[in-house]
Amino acid sequence: LSRSSGTGALAQWVLVELQGEVEPRQSGGLAGSLLGDLHYTCEGVPVLIVGHHILYGKVVQLEKPFAVLVKEGGAPQPSPGGSHSCYTVTALIKTKLLFKTRPKPIITHVPKKV
Amino acid sequence: LPAVHCLSFGPQAGGGECCLLQLEPGLCAELEAGRSLVIRGEKDEHAVLCSKDKTYDMKIADTSNMLLFVPGCKTPEELNADPPSCNIIHSQIAGFSNNYWELRRCRPKLKKLRKLLMEVPYEGPDSQKDQTLTFSKYTTEDLLSLIQASEEEILHQLQVIDACKIEGYWRILDFEYEMKLLNHVTQLIDSESWPLSKVPLCACLEELGSLEPREMIEHILLSYGRKYVDDAGNVFFEMREDKICRAIAQMLLQNAVKFNLSEFEEVWQQSVPEGMTTRLEQLKGLALVDKSSRPETIFLLKVEDLPEDNQERFNSLFGIREKWTEVDITPYIQDLCAEKQTVGALLTKYARSSMLNGVKVYNSRRPI
Numbered sequence: 245l246s247r248s249s250g251t252g253a254l255a256q257w258v259l260v261e262l263q264g265e266v267e268p269r270q271s272g273g274l275a276g277s278l279l280g281d282l283h284y285t286c287e288g289v290p291v292l293i294v295g296h297h298i299l300y301g302k303v304v305q306l307e308k309p310f311a312v313l314v315k316e317g318g319a320p321q322p323s324p325g326g327s328h329s330c331y332t333v334t335a336l337i338k339t340k341l342l343f344k345t346r347p348k349p350i351i352t353h354v355p356k357k358v
Numbered sequence: 359l360p361a362v363h364c365l366s367f368g369p370q371a372g373g374g375e376c377c378l379l380q381l382e383p384g385l386c387a388e389l390e391a392g393r394s395l396v397i398r399g400e401k402d403e404h405a406v407l408c409s410k411d412k413t414y415d416m417k418i419a420d421t422s423n424m425l426l427f428v429p430g431c432k433t434p435e436e437l438n439a440d441p442p443s444c445n446i447i448h449s450q451i452a453g454f455s456n457n458y459w460e461l462r463r464c465r466p467k468l469k470k471l472r473k474l475l476m477e478v479p480y481e482g483p484d485s486q487k488d489q490t491l492t493f494s495k496y497t498t499e500d501l502l503s504l505i506q507a508s509e510e511e512i513l514h515q516l517q518v519i520d521a522c523k524i525e526g527y528w529r530i531l532d533f534e535y536e537m538k539l540l541n542h543v544t545q546l547i548d549s550e551s552w553p554l555s556k557v558p559l560c561a562c563l564e565e566l567g568s569l570e571p572r573e574m575i576e577h578i579l580l581s582y583g584r585k586y587v588d589d590a591g592n593v594f595f596e597m598r599e600d601k602i603c604r605a606i607a608q609m610l611l612q613n614a615v616k617f618n619l620s621e622f623e624e625v626w627q628q629s630v631p632e633g634m635t636t637r638l639e640q641l642k643g644l645a646l647v648d649k650s651s652r653p654e655t656i657f658l659l660k661v662e663d664l665p666e667d668n669q670e671r672f673n674s675l676f677g678i679r680e681k682w683t684e685v686d687i688t689p690y691i692q693d694l695c696a697e698k699q700t701v702g703a704l705l706t707k708y709a710r711s712s713m714l715n716g717v718k719v720y721n722s723r724r725p726i
Contacts, residue, residue, distance in 0.1 A: 254390060257452070258431040259378075260365075262424045279426075279451060282363035288434030292365075303433055309386045310458065311379045311395075312427055331397070333389055334376070339433055340425075 254333065257312060259340035260292075262299070282341075290341045301343035310337040360445050361437050365428065368450035376427065376453035380419070382461050385409060398506045407461055411510035414461040426454045463697060466507030468515045469666040472530070474504065475521060479532035483571055495527040520581040524573070531577075537609050539578040540602070542566050544631045547597070554633050557583060559593040599634045606630050607641055608658065616657035619647060643689035646679075661690050668694050672708040676722035681712075683719055 260282075280294035292299040313331040385395065388409055397416070399405035407414045431449050432442075477494040496504070498513075505512055521528050531539075546565055547557055559579065566575050579585075582602055583595030606629050611617065627636045638647065643661040647654060659678065665671045675682065675690055688701050695704060705711070709720040 255429060257427050257429045258433065260426040260428055260431070260451075262426065263422075276369060277367050279365040279367060282365055282431070282449075284361075284434045284437065290434075308380050308382065311381055311386075311389060312452070313377050313379055315375045315377075333395070335427075335429060336381075336386060336389065337378075337427065338386075341431075 255335040257335040257337050259306075259310065259337045261340050261342045262292075263344060290343070292341075292343055299343040301341050304340050304342050306338055306340055311335075312337065361432070361442055361447060362445060363428075363431055363447045363449045365426075365431075365449050365451060368452050376455070378425065378427070378455055378458035379407075380458055380460050382414065382463065384412075385461075398503070400504075403467075403506060406464065406467070406506045408506075408508040411508050413464055413466040413507050413511060415464045417460045417462065418457050419460040420457045422456070424454055424456055425458070426451050428452065465694070465696060466505075466511040466515075467666065468505065468507055468511065469662075471501065471505050471507075471512065471515055472519055472662060474501070475519070475528060475530040478529075480522075480524060480529040480535065481532045482535045482538075482574070495529070497526055498528065501528060520577075522573075522577045533608070533612075536578070536581075537605065539570060539574055540582060540605065542569060543575070543578055543582075544602070548632060554599070554631070555596045557595045557597060559585075559595065597631075600640045603630050603634055603636045604640045604644060607636070608644060611645055611656070611658040616648070616655045619654040619656045622656050643692075646686065659690075661693065664690065668704070668708060672722065676709075681714060681719040681721045682709075683717060687720060 280292055283291045283293070285291060288303060290301045290303060292301065311333045312335045314334045315331050381389075389395065393410060396408045397405055398408055405416045407416055428449050428451050430447075432447070474494075474496055501512055501516075502509060507515070516528060519530060521530050523529070543557075543562060543566070546552075546562060547554065550561070552558070557579070559576065562575055562579060563572050579595045582605070583597045585593060585595055587593055603626075607626055610622065610626060610629065623636070623638075630636055641656075644658070645656055646659045647656045664674050671691065671694060675687065679686075684701070684705065687705075691701060691704055695701060705720055708723065710723050711718055711720050713719070
């Protein structure tokens with residue numbers, strides 16, 4: 245049996261959707277490491293720079309918002325039908341930044357020899 | 359836009375303690391209003407999510423993409439509306455996933471409710487069994503933790519099955535005890551010559567209070583009558599003819615495998631209170647008439663005794679009878695219809711139709 249409950253005013257988070265997988269450059273897991281920089285153009289197009297790649301995306305309002313559930317108790321995977329555990333709804337996600345285009349490598353301008 | 363979000367993975371990010379739940383319409387508003395959602399299910403059951411009044415199946419949906427959840431990340435509109443003081447915003451990714459929970463509205467799983475309450479039906483205050491048992495008796499809280507349905511759906515079903523609360527526990531009456539109570543009331547109505555539409559509560563309690571507990575008398579009146587109050591504030595009941603006739607039919611039918619139809623109809627009419635008329639339509643979902651036998655017969659078949667799962671229900675029905683007309687089968691599949699689903703749609707999905715003597719009949723799609 246698990247329970248999820250809304251608490252107070254719920255935070256609004258944003259979902260960032262990327263193609264493929266994210267892997268740490270160094271071993272030791274992802275925690276603490278930098279992903280990249282998120283910019284918006286004047287037209288509101290999100291642009292993500294990850295390493296030497298640049299990704300273009302779009303802002304999507306989700307038809308079906310998500311709730312973010314955080315498990316209390318520290319067990320690794322949430323599994324309904326398992327032993328009693330407690331989930332809390334930490335945030336709602338109504339917007340996502342969808343990056344579907346393949347990353348383009350950033351090529352710095354190589355000055356020609358005059 | 360000048361502001362830049364510097365995204366990095368937060369300390370808990372790889373932990374997998376966060377997961378995503380896709381919300382159906384209305385659930386988001388409920389959460390924002392501060393209401394709870396509950397996930398229910400025993401080890402051997404598929405989990406369901408319950409809001410205050412609805413039940414949803416839960417299923418994992420995989421995506422080939424990576425979903426990162428970022429608190430405090432601003433959209434372009436938000437940045438334009440409320441420009442930050444500093445142009446570099448450090449945002450921590452709280453977690454990531456390549457799957458999420460999907461919800462699909464489903465019928466509440468209420469068959470278990472009846473099963474639990476039937477473990478120890480209430481046989482009356484004199485019953486010895488009752489005093490010794492403490493388990494197998496369920497409070498509202500117990501039911502909420504055991505039944506995969508929302509609270510409103512559970513409370514509604516308790517009313518539908520005429521359950522009553524005795525000493526804090528929900529109980530279903532043993533059928534014989536129930537008939538005994540009903541009989542007290544109908545006999546009294548007859549001897550007092552009260553009209554069936556105006557049975558006074560007070561007089562019933564006074565006359566019958568020495569035979570049975572007052573709560574039980576009131577309960578039987580509530581189960582088999584419609585309560586109303588007159589201008590003077592007196593409580594009356596309009597007795598429900600269909601429900602009473604139906605109960606009496608059940609009492610007659612449960613004593614044999616099947617009955618000769620015309621004999622049954624005669625005995626049945628004689629057994630119901632004066633002023634009430636029996637009709638076969640009253641027995642939908644309770645009994646089935648076999649028109650192919652000579653003479654025609656009738657036997658007990660209660661929809662609540664049949665399986666809850668759609669395919670199993672149809673298998674069971676086709677095991678009882680090979681070919682069904684729509685009229686005959688409808689009472690036995692009506693409760694399977696999901697929101698906005700029709701009996702016709704169910705028949706198309708689970709049965710095959712053919713013509714028999716000019717009448718459309720349904721049989722199983724697969725060999726039984």
